[in-house]
Amino acid sequence: MNIEWDKLGFAFMPTRSNIRFHYADGKWDEGKLCSDYNINISVAANVLHYGQAIFEGMKAFGCKDGKVRIFRPDENARRINASARQLLMPEFPVEKFVEAVKTVVKDNADYVPPYGSGGSLYIRPVMFGTTPQVGVAPSKEYELVIMVMPVGAYYKGGIKPVDAMISRDFDRAAPHGTGHIKAAGNYAASLLSGKIAKDNHCPVALFLDPATHTCIDEFSTSNFLAITADGKYVTSRSDSILPSITNKSLMQIAQDLGMVVERRQVNVEELATFTEVAACGTAVVLTPVGRIFDGDKVYDYKLTEIGPVLEKLYKQMTGIQYGELPDTHNWLVEI
Ligand code: PLP
Numbered sequence: 292m293n294i295e296w297d298k299l300g301f302a303f304m305p306t307r308s309n310i311r312f313h314y315a316d317g318k319w320d321e322g323k324l325c326s327d328y329n330i331n332i333s334v335a336a337n338v339l340h341y342g343q344a345i346f347e348g349m350k351a352f353g354c355k356d357g358k359v360r361i362f363r364p365d366e367n368a369r370r371i372n373a374s375a376r377q378l379l380m381p382e383f384p385v386e387k388f389v390e391a392v393k394t395v396v397k398d399n400a401d402y403v404p405p406y407g408s409g410g411s412l413y414i415r416p417v418m419f420g421t422t423p424q425v426g427v428a429p430s431k432e433y434e435l436v437i438m439v440m441p442v443g444a445y446y447k448g449g450i451k452p453v454d455a456m457i458s459r460d461f462d463r464a465a466p467h468g469t470g471h472i473k474a475a476g477n478y479a480a481s482l483l484s485g486k487i488a489k490d491n492h493c494p495v496a497l498f499l500d501p502a503t504h505t506c507i508d509e510f511s512t513s514n515f516l517a518i519t520a521d522g523k524y525v526t527s528r529s530d531s532i533l534p535s536i537t538n539k540s541l542m543q544i545a546q547d548l549g550m551v552v553e554r555r556q557v558n559v560e561e562l563a564t565f566t567e568v569a570a571c572g573t574a575v576v577l578t579p580v581g582r583i584f585d586g587d588k589v590y591d592y593k594l595t596e597i598g599p600v601l602e603k604l605y606k607q608m609t610g611i612q613y614g615e616l617p618d619t620h621n622w623l624v625e626i
């Protein structure tokens with residue numbers, strides 16, 4: 292194993308093992324660690340045609356004291372179950388999920404980027420229906436696989452500001468659809484907007500609420516947040532966005548720092564009034580947004596680095612994750 296820890300981006304890399312569970316006859320099995328990264332399923336498997344697939348994302352950190360800790364895996368366990376309920380997939384017991392995550396992280400402990408490298412171990416659970424079928428119906432059998440891989444920054448340049456483009460031609464989610472769960476299909480639906488954004492030199496697409504297209508929903512892989520001129524933390528409230536665990540944590544941190552937090556509908560026109568804007572999520576952490584393009588309009592936050600308020604939030608968040616600051620809310624799970 293010869294990993295250049297400080298040069299990691301956000302890319303797939305096989306590690307020693309993944310952990311797999313199979314659901315049949317109404318129950319999950321005990322699971323097993325597996326070194327193989329391939330699966331053998333029927334070409335008629337539900338997931339390939341009818342898309343019963345949901346996933347999660349969380350991280351383990353190599354902390355200052357040399358221990359490895361996982362950030363809020365119980366939250367991901369609850370969220371995968373919310374996704375499962377919506378797509379008529381079986382829930383997975385929360386305790387068992389957290390234990391499985393601990394087991395696979397422990398087995399791959401030497402793949403956790405060392406403290407100080409800026410990296411982390413990304414943990415990716417995915418659940419999908421494997422029953423061969425041609426009629427549209429929920430699968431009877433499922434697989435839950437949890438894989439791990441060392442990662443660095445999601446966007447090239449780390450936490451340097453990225454440009455975003457509002458997706459005016461396509462939505463990632465429908466009103467009363469699946470935008471609020473982590474369904475694999477949501478990401479397929481966002482790819483074309485992502486390509487249009489990239490073709491316009493913007494690494495990220497920003498989606499509007501699909502019912503009225505007047506309010507900000509979220510980015511394709513992260514929530515939207517902004518800082519107002521009077522220092523408030525504002526983030527979108529919408530039925531079609533994913534409830535981000537990073538955003539929930541940052542809102543708590545902002546409150547701990549004495550900031551006012553507003554979770555509410557955010558009108559597109561308000562973009563002209565914010566002093567700082569960011570994308571937040573497990574993969575992107577807290578990535579500042581430099582400019583937002585909307586047709587001929589440009590909202591320019593005139594940033595070459597992360598802004599002062601976001602920097603404070605970023606340092607507090609990563610300080611807790613790497614064990615440099617006290618974990619006062621008991622977010623970290625030691626392996
Ligand atoms: N929104 C979308 C669409 C995402 O894919 C993600 C990433 O998981 C997030 C928001 C952020 O969620 P979290 O902070 O739980 O990773």
Ligand code: COI
Pocket residue numbers: 347348349478512513572573574575
């Ligand atoms: C995450 O942040 O964990 C995600 O799942 C986003 C992703 C699609 C890269």
